[in-house]
Every structure is written in C-alpha cells, then in structure tokens.
Amino acid sequence: MLGLFLEDIDEGLSVDLGSYHFTRENILRFARKYDPQPFHLSDEGGFRGPFGGLSASGWHTAAGWMKCFVATNDAARAKLLAAGKTSPEVGPGPGFTNLKWLKPVYPGDTVRYSSRVTGKRELASRPQWGLVFSMNEGFNQKDELVFSFEGKVFTARLPSP
Amino acid sequence: MLGLFLEDIDEGLSVDLGSYHFTRENILRFARKYDPQPFHLSDEGGFRGPFGGLSASGWHTAAGWMKCFVATNDAARAKLLAAGKTSPEVGPGPGFTNLKWLKPVYPGDTVRYSSRVTGKRELASRPQWGLVFSMNEGFNQKDELVFSFEGKVFTARLPSP
Numbered sequence: 238m239l240g241l242f243l244e245d246i247d248e249g250l251s252v253d254l255g256s257y258h259f260t261r262e263n264i265l266r267f268a269r270k271y272d273p274q275p276f277h278l279s280d281e282g283g284f285r286g287p288f289g290g291l292s293a294s295g296w297h298t299a300a301g302w303m304k305c306f307v308a309t310n311d312a313a314r315a316k317l318l319a320a321g322k323t324s325p326e327v328g329p330g331p332g333f334t335n336l337k338w339l340k341p342v343y344p345g346d347t348v349r350y351s352s353r354v355t356g357k358r359e360l361a362s363r364p365q366w367g368l369v370f371s372m373n374e375g376f377n378q379k380d381e382l383v384f385s386f387e388g389k390v391f392t393a394r395l396p397s398p
Numbered sequence: 399m400l401g402l403f404l405e406d407i408d409e410g411l412s413v414d415l416g417s418y419h420f421t422r423e424n425i426l427r428f429a430r431k432y433d434p435q436p437f438h439l440s441d442e443g444g445f446r447g448p449f450g451g452l453s454a455s456g457w458h459t460a461a462g463w464m465k466c467f468v469a470t471n472d473a474a475r476a477k478l479l480a481a482g483k484t485s486p487e488v489g490p491g492p493g494f495t496n497l498k499w500l501k502p503v504y505p506g507d508t509v510r511y512s513s514r515v516t517g518k519r520e521l522a523s524r525p526q527w528g529l530v531f532s533m534n535e536g537f538n539q540k541d542e543l544v545f546s547f548e549g550k551v552f553t554a555r556l557p558s559p
Contacts (some may be wrong), residue, residue: 271461273468275487287490287552295491296461300432303457307434326436329448330456330499332547337493386493391448 238354240314240324242395243367246354254309254350257301259293261344267297292341298348298384299336302375305350328366328391336386340377348375348383355387359394366391399515401475401485403556404528407515415470415511418462420454422505428458453502459509459545460497463536466511489527489552497547501538509536509544516548520555527552 238246268277272294276286283291310327317324342348356370369392375384399407429438433455437447444452471488478485503509517531530553536545 270465272464273472274490276490286487294464295493296457296464300457300461303433303455304431311434326447329435329437332456332496332498334495334497335493336495336497338491339493 238327238352238369238371238390238392239310240317240327241392242325243357243359243369243392244395246357246369246392248354248356250354252309252352254302254305254352256347256349257305258347259297259301259342259344261291264291264293264297264344267300268294272296288341288343290341290343292343293346295338295384298338298342298375299386301348302350302373302384306352306373323396325393328393330388330390331368333386333388336384338384340381340383342377342383346377346383348377350375350384352388357392363391365394367394368392399488399513399530399532399551399553400471401478401488402553403486404518404520404530404553405556407518407530407553409515409517411515413470413513415463415466415513417508417510418466419508420458420462420503420505422452425452425454425458425505428461429455433457449502449504451502451504453504454507456499456545459499459503459536460547462509463511463534463545467513467534484557486554489554491549491551492529494547494549497545499545501542501544503538503544507538507544509538511536511545513549518553524552526555528555529553 275282277294280291314324352371352373355372357367359367368389371388373386373388377383436443438455441452475485513532513534516533520528529550532549534547534549538544
C-alpha cells in the first residue's frame with residue numbers, strides 16, 4: 238500500500254484513492270460482458286427495475302475501486318523509487334469481507350474511493366509478507382456512501398539488513 | 399434465483415451455474431481496464447510476481463461468477479415463462495461476505511461456478527421481497543476450489559392471491 242513496507246504502515250493511515258467516473262458507455266460495456274441484468278442494460282430496464290433508472294453493476298463499482306487503488310499505489314511507489322528509496326509492489330489480496338452496495342450508481346456519477354488501515358499482522362507461514370487490513374469506501378458526488386468493504390492485502394516486510 | 403419466488407427456494411437447493419473460460423485476451427482486457435498490476439498484465443510480470451505466471455484479476459474471477467449466475471437465472475426463468483408460469487426476475491444484491499481468492503486463475507483455465515442456498519429470510523421492511531443466502535464456489539478444470547463467497551440476493555415473494 239502506497240509503496241510502503243509493512244513496518245511503515247500504521248493503523249489509521251488514510252488514503253484518498255481518487256475517483257472513477259461512471260458513464261452510460263462504461264456501465265453498459267461492463268454489464269453486457271459480466272452482469273447483463275435488465276436494470277444494468279437500458280433505461281427501460283432501469284425504470285422497471287429496483288433503482289428507478291439505469292445503474293452500474295455492483296461489480297463495476299468494485300472494479301472502479303481496484304483501478305483507483307492500483308493507480309494510487311503505483312504513483313506513490315514511483316515517487317519513492319524516483320527519490321532513490323526501496324519500495325515494494327503492492328501484493329495480491331487473499332479475499333475480503335463485508336462488501337456492501339449501499340446505493341445505486343447511475344450514469345454521470347463520480348465515485349471517490351478511500352482506504353483506511355484498520356490493522357496489520359505478520360505471517361508466520363510467509364515471513365517475507367504481512368497482511369494489512371483496511372476499511373474501503375466509495376462516495377458519490379453528493380457525498381453519499383455507495384460502497385464499502387473490509388479488505389486485506391499481502392504486504393512485503395522490510396528486507397533483513 | 400432460477401426464476402423462483404422466495405417461497406419456492408429451499409435451503410440446500412444447489413445450482414450448477416455453468417463455466418467461464420479465461421483466455422489470455424480476456425484476462426489482459428479486464429486487467430488493463432480495472433486491475434493493472436504487473437502479474438495480471440504480462441508473462442514477465444507474472445513470472446516475477448507471486449503466482450509464477452500471468453493470472454486473472456480476482457475481480458475478473460468474481461465477474462465470471464456474476465455472468466454465469468445471470469445466464470443460469472435467465473435460462474431457468476425463460477423456461478418457466480414459456481411453460482406459462484409466473485417467474486420473477488432475480489433481484490439485486492445488497493452485498494456479500496467472506497470472498498476468498500484461493501488459487502490463481504491462469505490463461506486457459508475454465509472455472510465452473512456453483513451456488514448453494516444456505517438460508518432465506520422474509521423482510522419486514524420490504525414485504526414484497528425476501529433475502530436468499532447462498533454459498534458460491536468456483537472450481538477450475540483440475541477441480542481445485544479457486545474462489546468462494548457467501549452471497550445474498552433480494553428475491554421476490556409470491557404475489558398475494
């Protein structure tokens with residue numbers, strides 16, 4: 238996370254991940270490929286559906302978070318590397334819990350994502366890695382919470398001196 | 399689920415959702431758009447990364463589940479409608495929990511998804527809907543469990559007579 242080693246990440250660290258803009262085009266493109274439910278495919282389907290209009294697949298909202306998370310980490314890491322520091326790539330995630338789609342995301346919405354570190358743990362089984370736990374949220378342009386989940390990600394530990 | 403009303407869905411109902419084939423092309427396309435980490439973008443990045451080769455974004459594995467879930471429900475519903483029965487569209491999901499990416503998914507892998515009903519609940523706040531809870535899994539062609547999560551989905555109740 239942010240190009241940091243496990244040792245440099247503390248509970249409470251809060252990161253603005255930037256935002257993802259949902260357009261009619263990207264909503265339809267994602268839905269046709271992965272989530273072709275009527276309320277993700279057309280205005281008519283949306284109006285007849287549970288959200289009163291065309292809305293983005295929840296998995297698209299999640300993918301927008303991932304895109305922003307990767308971009309933020311890459312930028313932070315590039316800055317550290319440019320300054321001559323050592324900086325690990327962000328590791329994979331073994332999974333997560335409590336994902337909530339709290340409000341629909343409509344065409345024209347911009348969702349701003351954030352991540353806040355809620356804890357970390359060393360791993361006996363993988364001494365070169367730890368796990369960082371985080372609370373992740375997405376707010377639309379009206380500042381309504383539309384999306385959240387509790388994540389975890391493998392994070393490299395400082396190389397032994 | 400399966401075009402059924404809440405009343406017709408019982409704990410233990412188990413559904414084969416069909417499969418999704420991961421190709422180099424769809425892995426790269428998804429990763430470039432939503433999860434551009436080195437180990438999802440190229441063989442070289444994959445070999446240097448944690449999984450020994452190019453692998454699919456975990457969110458792509460999840461999106462493959464969604465695609466199969468929608469297709470299975472649509473086909474079951476079409477059959478019921480063709481037989482002159484009343485059948486509700488599958489409702490939206492408020493979220494889910496305990497998503498696990500257990501093994502990497504590589505180009506050429508085919509993941510077969512399934513869903514098993516673990517419970518259901520009526521909703522006091524929305525008398526026309528209930529919630530169906532499910533355990534969802536994805537197995538690759540070697541029968542290794544690669545993906546699972548505990549889902550829930552709004553499901554229409556039988557209209558009052």
